Amino acid sequence: MRVLVVGAGFAGGMAAVRLAGRSRGRVDVTVVNPRPTLVHRLRLHQVAVGHPVAAPSLRDTLGPDITFVEGHVTALDPDAGRATVTGPDGVRRLAFDRVVLATGSTTEPVPVPGGEDVHGVGDLAAARRLRTAFAALPAGAQVAVVGGGFTGLETVTELAEHRSDVRVRLVTSGEVGGWFTPPAAEHVRRTLGRLGVEAVGDARVHAVEPDRLLLGDGGHVPSDLTVWCGGFAAPPLARESGLAVDRQGAVLTDAALQSVSHPQVLAVGDAGHAPGPRGERYSMSCQFGFPSGAHAADVLRDEALGIVPDGGPAALDLGFQGRCVSLGRRDGVLQLTTREDVASGRAWTGRGVSVFKELVLRGVGRTVGVSRRMPGAVRWPGAGRDGTGREASRDTETVAG
Ligand SMILES: Cc1cc2nc3c(=O)[nH]c(=O)nc-3n(C[C@H](O)[C@H](O)[C@H](O)COP(=O)(O)OP(=O)(O)OC[C@H]3O[C@@H](n4cnc5c(N)ncnc54)[C@H](O)[C@@H]3O)c2cc1C
Numbered sequence: 001m002r003v004l005v006v007g008a009g010f011a012g013g014m015a016a017v018r019l020a021g022r023s024r025g026r027v028d029v030t031v032v033n034p035r036p037t038l039v040h041r042l043r044l045h046q047v048a049v050g051h052p053v054a055a056p057s058l059r060d061t062l063g064p065d066i067t068f069v070e071g072h073v074t075a076l077d078p079d080a081g082r083a084t085v086t087g088p089d090g091v092r093r094l095a096f097d098r099v100v101l102a103t104g105s106t107t108e109p110v111p112v113p114g115g116e117d118v119h120g121v122g123d124l125a126a127a128r129r130l131r132t133a134f135a136a137l138p139a140g141a142q143v144a145v146v147g148g149g150f151t152g153l154e155t156v157t158e159l160a161e162h163r164s165d166v167r168v169r170l171v172t173s174g175e176v177g178g179w180f181t182p183p184a185a186e187h188v189r190r191t192l193g194r195l196g197v198e199a200v201g202d203a204r205v206h207a208v209e210p211d212r213l214l215l216g217d218g219g220h221v222p223s224d225l226t227v228w229c230g231g232f233a234a235p236p237l238a239r240e241s242g243l244a245v246d247r248q249g250a251v252l253t254d255a256a257l258q259s260v261s262h263p264q265v266l267a268v269g270d271a272g273h274a275p276g277p278r279g280e281r282y283s284m285s286c287q288f289g290f291p292s293g294a295h296a297a298d299v300l301r302d303e304a305l306g307i308v309p310d311g312g313p314a315a316l317d318l319g320f321q322g323r324c325v326s327l328g329r330r331d332g333v334l335q336l337t338t339r340e341d342v343a344s345g346r347a348w349t350g351r352g353v354s355v356f357k358e359l360v361l362r363g364v365g366r367t368v369g370v371s372r373r374m375p376g377a378v379r380w381p382g383a384g385r386d387g388t389g390r391e392a393s394r395d396t397e398t399v400a401g
Contacts, residue, residue, distance in 0.1 A: 001010075001027045001097045001098060001301070001303070001304045002081075003027050003028070003096060003097065003099070004030050004032065004083055004094055004098075004099045004100070005029065005031045005099075005102055006083070006098045006099060006101050006103055006288070007033060007101070007271065008031050008102070009038075009039065009041065010041075010269065010289045010290060010364065011104070011268040011293040012031065012104075012269065013031075013038070013058075013061065013062065014290050014368055014371055015102060015294070015297045016066050016100075016297075017063065017066070017372040017375060017377070018294050018298070018375045018378070019296075019297035019300055020031045020066050020375075020376070021065070021371070021372060022301050022375045023301045023304050026304040026305060027030055027301070027304045028245075029065070030066070030067040030068075030069070030094060031067070031068050031069070032072075032085050032094070033058060033068070034070070034087075036058055036059065036068075038057075038058055038061060039123075039124045040054070040365050042286070042361055043361060044121045044122070044123070044127040045121050045127070045154045045159075047121075047131060048127045048130040048132065048158065048159070049131065049162040049163075054365065056369070060326065060369075061307055061368050061369050061372070062368075068226065069085055069087065070088060071085040071086055071087020071092075072085065072086050072087065072216075073085055073237060074086045074091075074237075074241065075241070076099065076241040078241060078242070078243070078259075078262040078265050079094045080262055081094055081095055083096065083099070098264050098265075098300055098303075099246045099265050100267070100268060100296050101243075101265060101266070101267040101268070101271050102267075102269050103234060103237055103283055104234070104269055104271055105233060105234050105250075106120070106122040106173060106232060107121070107122030107123070107228055107229075107234035108228075108230060108231040109234040110208070110228050110230070112207050112208060114207050114208030114209055114210075115208055115228070117210070117226075119133060119225065119228070120229070121227065122151075122232055126177075129361045131310070132228060134162075134224055134225065137225060139165040140166070140167070141166045141225065142166070142167045142169070142211075142222040143159060143161065143167065143168045143223065143225045143226075144168075144169045144170075144171050144213055144222075144223035144226045145168070145170050145171070145226075145229055146171045146205050146228050146230055147172060147228065147230040147231070147272070148170060148171075148172025148173075148176055148177070148178070148199075149179070151178075151232075152170060152172065153177075153302075153327065154325070154326050154327075155227055155229055156170045157192070157197065157327040157328040158326075160195040160197045160328070161254045161329060161330075162192075162197055164196060165223075167196075167201070168195075168196065168197050168198075168223070169221055170199045170200065171200045171205060171221055172202075173201030174201065175202070176188065176189055176199040176369035178201075180343050180347060181335065181344065183347065184333050184343070187349040188333060191328075203215050203217070203219070204217075205230075211223065211224055232284055233249050234248055234249035234270065235249045238251045238267070238271065242261070243259050243265060243267075244261035246281070248271040250270070250271055251267035251272050251273060253266070253267050253272050253273060253274045255274060255275055255316055256315055257272060257274055257292060258313065263283075266300070268289070268293045269284075269288065269292055269293060270289065271294060274288075276318075276341070276345070277319070277340045278340050278341075282341075286364055287321070287341075288318065290380070291316065291378070291380040292316060292318075294371075294378050294380075295314075295316045295333075299314070302314075313380060315384055316383075318380055318382065318383060319382050319383040319384050320337050320339055320340065321339075321381060322336045322337050323335050323343070324333055324357045325357075326353075326354055326357045327354075328354070329350070331350060331353070331354055332353035332354040332356070332357050333347055333349050333350060334348040334349075334356060334357075335347040339382075339383050
């Protein structure tokens with residue numbers, strides 16, 4: 001069986017090495033990725049402030065059992081089993097029996113007037129552009145980060161900690177820190193204050209002008225440089241290939257991660273919209289990326305080995321455990337969640353969490369390489385029978401550095 005994996009982020013890398021390592025030589029795995037090195041997307045806000053980030057070789061990471069092709073899949077015909085790849089060696093065609101779409105995501109097209117001029121941290125090129133623009137700002141300049149989710153929080157704190165001579169604001173449509181349990185949210189707001197970040201909550205941006213953001217209530221926020229962390233969207237390849245996709249361009253799949261329109265296509269990581277335990281898609285995260293890549297590999301391995309489970313390929317059973325968010329380099333929040341990814345229970349905060357997060361980031365960067373050597377190593381918790389997870393409690397605990 002010829003399996004083509006499009007995209008070598010964490011999800012695609014995991015799918016490829018696990019499949020190659022567990023299919024007893026019955027599967028030829030080819031991976032296509034636009035660059036020959038791994039992009040550690042969880043560190044892109046660090047790239048934006050000039051922090052050096054390691055970029056390991058994909059050929060080394062994937063190993064000799066996988067064919068690596070540097071290039072961009074520019075056209076995909078799932079029915080004919082053909083892909084067109086454009087890369088440094090020109091245009092070539094690849095044939096496949098099954099394809100794993102692992103093309104990830106990037107900053108969504110900004111849905112307001114003036115949005116074409118904003119910055120982002122959704123992909124490496126954008127983070128590098130932001131690095132140049134942020135470094136060139138004069139003292140006293142105004143910066144606005146739009147979006148109070150995890151990426152917005154990590155980005156705004158990183159920028160503020162890096163340059164105390166510019167005025168940094170967080171503009172978000174909801175409550176600042178609203179996703180966390182109340183004590184952890186309070187810690188987030190205190191930390192923003194300590195870093196000099198002005199938090200503007202319950203604000204909807206209606207337009208971006210060169211020196212300010214216009215808000216829905218008629219107000220405005222000064223901004224010489226705007227960073228959009230309002231949401232991510234999938235690249236256009238899936239939609240252009242005729243696959244059924246959601247509004248963000250992610251492939252609609254069943255619980256086994258097979259496309260609902262083209263079962264020969266599996267979609268993993270940020271590129272896939274699988275039904276999560278609450279009916280919504282799983283959040284775009286490594287907690288979904290690694291297990292989904294591993295599960296897709298197992299579905300394809302079973303098919304290649306002729307193991308046909310009763311009732312078709314197994315559904316992904318995945319439960320979330322917690323979220324670890326850095327708030328600059330000296331603070332963070334580790335928040336427990338229910339299996340359904342709702343903040344609940346204990347949260348740890350402080351310098352110890354930032355140390356823990358750094359260890360997590362290092363571990364994430366090594367996971368594909370480790371899985372190549374031990375292809376069955378990655379395991380994950382299931383959703384649990386009642387799906388409700390822990391009882392909510394209001395604890396937080398500060399972790400000393
Ligand atoms: C700043 C930031 C901080 C984050 N922090 C966290 C965090 O703390 N915890 C967490 O769980 N998640 C975090 N995330 C989200 C996390 O990074 C993503 O969920 C994860 O990287 C998704 O992995 P992926 O493999 O699906 O996609 P990606 O990592 O985006 O990889 C997709 C790959 O596909 C390639 N590709 C795209 N189109 C094509 C094509 N047509 N042909 C060939 N290749 C293609 C891309 O170039 C890329 O290499 C963060 C994201 C950002 C941006």
